[in-house]
Amino acid sequence: MNDFPLPVRAERSNPLARVFDELIDFCRARSMFMLHYCTGCGAIELPPAMTSRFDMERLGIQPMVTPRQADILLITGYVSIKTLKRVILTYEQMGSPKYVIGICSCTVNGGMYWQSYATAKKLNEYLPVDVYIAGCMPRPEAVIEGLRKLMGEIKAGRANSWERYFREYDRYLAAQQNLFGPNWQTPTDIIGEARDYQLYGPGTEGRHTELLQQHQVPLQPLRMTLHSDVEKSS
Amino acid sequence: MSVLDQLLVFAFMTGAVASFIGDRRFAGTLLAILYFGQFLLLVKLAPLGYGAQPVVSAWQPALFGEVLVWRMDALGWYFALITVVAGWLVTWYASGEWGQGYRERGGNLGLMHTAVAANVVAMLLLLSSGNLLSLFVGWELVSWAGFLLMVMNGRESGGVSGPAGLRYITYATLGAMALLAALAIAHHASGSFEYIDLIDAVDQMTGPTRVSLVIAFALAFTIKMGLLPFHLWQAPAYAYSPGPGGAFLGAISSRVGLWGLAMVFGSLIGIGRIAGIELIPGWFDLRDVFMWVAALTIVLPTFTALRQNDARLLLAWHGIGQGGYMLLGLAAGDALGTGGGLMHVLNHASYQAPLFLAVFAVMHRTGTSDLNRLGGLVARMPLTFLVMLIGIIGLAGLPPMNGFVSKYLVYISLLRQGEPLLFILAVIGTLGTVLSVFKLLHNTFLGQLRVEHMEVREAPWSMLIPMLLMASVVVVTGTAPGLVLDWVASAQAALGLPVLDHTLGGAAGLDMLWVSGVLVYGFAVGTLLFLSGNKSRRVHQFDNYAGGHFLTAENQYQYSDQFYAGLMHHIGGWYRASFTWAESVVIASVDAMSAAANGFFRRTQAVFLLLLATLGSVAWLLWGVGS
Amino acid sequence: MNGEVGRPISRLLADVDGARCERKGDRRVRIDATPENLPAVLELLKGRAGYLHLSAITCIDWMDDGEFELIYHLWSYEDRNLVSAHIRIPREPGVYLSVYDLFEPAGFFERDIHEMYGVFFEGSPDQEKFILTEWNGPPPMRKDFDAEGWVQGTFQWEDYRPEWLQEIEEKGGGIAIKPEQARANTRKIRGWKQ
Amino acid sequence: MRPENYQAQSHPPSHEYELNFGPNHPGIEGNYALQVRLHGDTVVSAHADGGYLHRGFEKLMEGRLWIQNIALVPRICVPDPVPMEVCYSLAIEDISGLQVPERAKWLRVLQLELSRIAAHLFYFGGHAATTGMYSPSFWGVADRDLILDRFEELSGGRVYHIFNIPGGVRRDIPEGFLGRVSALLDYLEARLPEYDDLLFRNQVFVRRSKGVGVIDQQQALAWGVTGPNLRATGLGFDVRRDDPYLIYNQLDFEIPTEDSGCCWARTLVRRSELQQSIRICRQVIAALPDIGGPVRAPIPNPLAWNVPVGESYTRVESSKGELAYYVLSTGGEKPYRVHVRGPSAMHAVQVLEKMVTGGRLEDVAQIMFSLDACPPEVDR
């Protein structure tokens, strides 16, 4: 399944840089902003995990409102196809490093809705998933345990599966196109982003991105243009 | 021939050139050069700004046995400098693509140039008037020159400018009548039209005479300045003038009213004597009346501006409100207040003109100044945005721009005099301005770029450079207000007011050099902090949070109409209750009067009837506003 | 009171041809009506007997009979009685009248039935899709739509063979399940078209 | 989804603009969307958009055994799952004529009311959070957790209990359970005054919610509003009393009503209901020791159980309103048709759209929450 194994954080030779990297990873692990997006019924166990009884904030986890602000996307339960589109858009709008946690059995393989025409089955076909927390539904302790596991992975510099989305975009796009049809597109520019982050890999572009580029209207960012620039171009 | 004569002749020459070849393609450039010549002559007069003796014109014609005298002092020079620079830069602005576009749209470019030049000449004549007679002549010229500029834009403004101009000239005639009355009183008391005789005579006047003299002068000048309750003519008249003309009018034209009031408060009658006229003994004197009028002039038009959806009207209403600060400072009477008030004239001109020009640049490119049809233009017109940004910070009176300095002086003056209510009204005006100008900036330049504006280009350099020059004045005089305060101090000295003790960085415990310095330092720290993060990645505006939905060009995703809806739920009723009602009454009456005047004018004894009609309308107006 | 409720309804419906009334329980009455007289029945129930509350409209697909059954569940706050009015309409073309003008809640139920069964209600205010806005297949609640088959065809049920399992399998352990033996196959269910 | 059109030619002037409440928005309850068009901060029109939680329950249930579906039904409404199980079981019992033992009935009532309390505690927090006050949700969710603990003790599941099956409940209560429930009720009652101080008597909250989102009784009846939302308009209709099931006709409880029909009234009704539920629970706890006997009627082999031919329209009162199941059996091992009539389906679509329109942006989320609509129940 993993055609392109991801490198663990490269150890830098400069000890100062190493300490710096470790500090950043430590802070990333200790400050996880999760997106306030109740995708499925597992979301009902998040309020207990967040509120007075289990108090996620003591671990530095707090809910955030928009994808831009968040680090973790919690997929709490089954994702219907309609939701999955929004989830993918949301995921692409989040700022990397970003982590996806699949909560509930339904995200693993469709769970008890395996024969439903409306839900997507395996979440990791569409998005790189860092941690799965199985159960229907997992208890708040399990959710926190899963988050702690993710914390450990981040601290150790191993939680890099967000890079997979850039390196193997074609594969994820294939699954998305399979489900949503060939016209599927989002306003984000994953390939350009992959180039920006030096994550452009052999799997970034392929058959499916070609299909995407055929019909996608590329949304170039609105550059500030001065008089002279436009004069030249026009 | 003194330098003043050279200046006046040069100005006449500019006007003549404009009227003969103003519609040629190269005329704008030529005229800009001629204005620059005027500017150089003014620079030659610069010693006036540093305490030199007034310069007298050699040409002193007699009229009905009285001599017309022109003499430029520090105050006049200060105002003349602003006038000529404004005239120069707006002409430059109109000299290139804007002028062509204006002509293509069917505008009479030559007439516009002529009108601007006529305004400059008239104002120079007025500002250098040496006695009451030349004052009156200059006054009339300024009124009619302004009228010319206001009404010439009938077609482009959709027929709005004509009625607006007519309304203006009605008010202006009333002002002229008042000035005539003041002249009559003055001549009666002093036996001559000379300022010095009048100053001597004021002391011997009886109370009622003095009061009526002050009121007559004040009426004349406040109407021109657009102070409450005579402010209703100004906004539409300025807003619908052709672009550079509107900018010129908005920047300086109405400030001749303040010039007049400065003369009255300073040399002619004296603020001390005005304060001596007690309306409620021990509580309320005539100076308080001026201060309260000024304070209300700050607040009410500002909050009217808040409701405007047309960028030009919004700015024009603010122009009225800013006049309140100047008068408030002047009426405060001490060195700080008058210094702040006088400095605000230059400051106001320096940001109001580029703001108008920026709006007209946007109009030039997009064809509209309706705030609900714009948005997101910062990506397409960044320099125009910069000009507007600097302008609005100045207009709102936030540090480090120059608008803050002059307002600060006024605030401190009020603080020292223990006037909390006036102080808070001035603050409310500032806050209202912040709200209103942010709406202007947001709705024009921020938010979603509309699809029909995707291909819009930045304004041409012929328009940008004058705007940027003026905007740079805002920054420079904000950082080093001492440059202007020197001139202001000389003007104060010329008026016989207490002179402001200042440094290059400011006055009254304020040092803008330091403040600007730490702001730059702070921005540098902020930039360093910002750059310490990873490089940012630009995204398209459709790549945006919409509750998880996909944004497309079909979504209307821009908040601009009813921008302060929450506030208006609270104060919206106050507008309906008082203000728009009065406005509609006045508009309706003025319209009726204009129509009647038009009818009369086509009869035989035109002049007489016009005079009669104007007087009648004025009386009716006064009654209408007063009740 | 409860026992008496059935009778007034039957009296009420005496004028309507082809409407039969049957008491099913303490507070349950079943009416069998025809597509033609159902609006009249409902109007009578609402106007004369105070059946103000349309609790639900149920649609049943009798594929073998080529009919849809529509059941209108009405509740009377006064009588405290629930009436279910049954009608059958032909499966093709699957068009019926809306009762929105009588019962506003019908707007939602008719919209729901429209997208789930493809029954079109004439006069309903909004027959736009609500739930299945991004679904292009046939109306899924019809019996001839094979959800499981669709799922099998759409999703890849690749083997769950993580690395650790592969290691075990290489060593001869583990349980390899062939796709055709996996539980996710289509079982024959009565009334289903394969 | 709209066609991705990034190249429109021109825009109308932006007097109106769009905002999307949801699916990813803190002002929406769960995964649901409400698109509003606004002028200033006044809502011009609103368009509910559901289906994000659609799983096709009704289709799924046609493909599963009667007994398998018991595991499926509580998932239809996550915050208040017990009524789903009970209603489905009641329907099957109605069709097959199973006689439920008396003790099981009382146990079901106990669960139903505990579930209602839990749902209402959850609701208070949600409603307060839409007005910017987060402390009640922290308290409410934590107190609700204590109820979940009791459910866990009873059934092994915190949220989905799957405790009610056709014929009764799965097993009898553990030793000392009633005492612990009783202590929990004491605790909740002691907490209520604190909630009153924090929320229901909070003047800012009253100012925010009073007179907002008003439905009058006529509109409520016409729009098919049920449950606490209907009772907040002054009509004391409750399925528990007016169409009694289980043993509700043997219990002594009141139907609280309010007259104003605004968000504030809806919250107050739920607050009073919470007290009534505690009262009911206390009656059950008092009565249960005296009711012996089995907790489950014998049913055939559940894996090969062909429920006899028949149909049933069964209603219960969930915390959101009138919940009904239409179950049709053709005598097979699987249901031929199960139709779930959730109360939220009415509240969250037509009623919400109508109530939000003409209102204020500030109140959109509040109105949505005060209706206590449950999106999974709408989408099914």
Next chain:
Amino acid sequence: MSTTHLLIELVLMPLVAFVVGLAMLLMLRKIGARLQRRVGPPLLQPLFDVIKLYSKRTQVSHGLLHEAGIVVAVGAYVAIETLVPVPGMNGIAEKGGLILLSYLMMVPSLGLALGVGQCANPNGSIGLSRAMTAMLAYDIPFMLVVFGVAWQFQTTNLVELVAVQQAGGIATWGIVENPLLAIAGLFGLQAMLGKQPFEIYVAPAEIATGPMVEMGGKFLGGLFVMQSFQFYTAGVLYTTMFLGGGENWFTFLIKIFVVVAIPLSVAFMFPRYRTEDMVRLVWKWPVILALLGLVVAVQ
């Protein structure tokens, strides 16, 4: 004062403000946690948040202005910190004064407004319009308070203000001399910090955190920094006006933390008002109190 000394102060003052401000952010969250019966975040949580946000790989920006807005918002507060005197450090406080400071404190908001404006999101724009309205609302009582304090002590210079109050001891503190103004000021502080019941411009349930809606990574981090500066500045300003400034760092820190703790504690017990209700409230009670205080001050 030597130039070196001044330069050190210019560096040190914002740094101290940042550290103390972060501690105040922590205090905010701790107070909330305690009121909600929780443990709350660990001690260095705000620092972790800021470092993490600055180290995000993706930094989504909608354009130059979006970036400049954050720079201005943070930078203006850095400048402001050098204008408020703290024990042992006056910075350039003598070059400004109360009125300059009141106006300078609008500059960060303006910077933020520019940045948010380019995000092209109506949620943000509504947030801005509400923030501006809130500013109009609370600045009126606040400026009255400023006027009253300046009149009371006959100076707008913060250094002199502190000196006068410290010379006379507690009896000359603003809060003792004119408690009405102090209460009005506290009211204004609540609104200035944008906490409930005046939290109209963040309002997650209505406009999805308003101005912050498109802010991620270092942009959000910048806002965190800005907020920490804001808490600190508000605390110091209030302390300087009413509590005699700081004799030494120990009492000074106690004072500013207590001052800031009051609005933060109130925040967790109220919902937010609607905009017009907020304006009405702020224009009523604080203004009346401030006017009464002015009467007292002028007497």
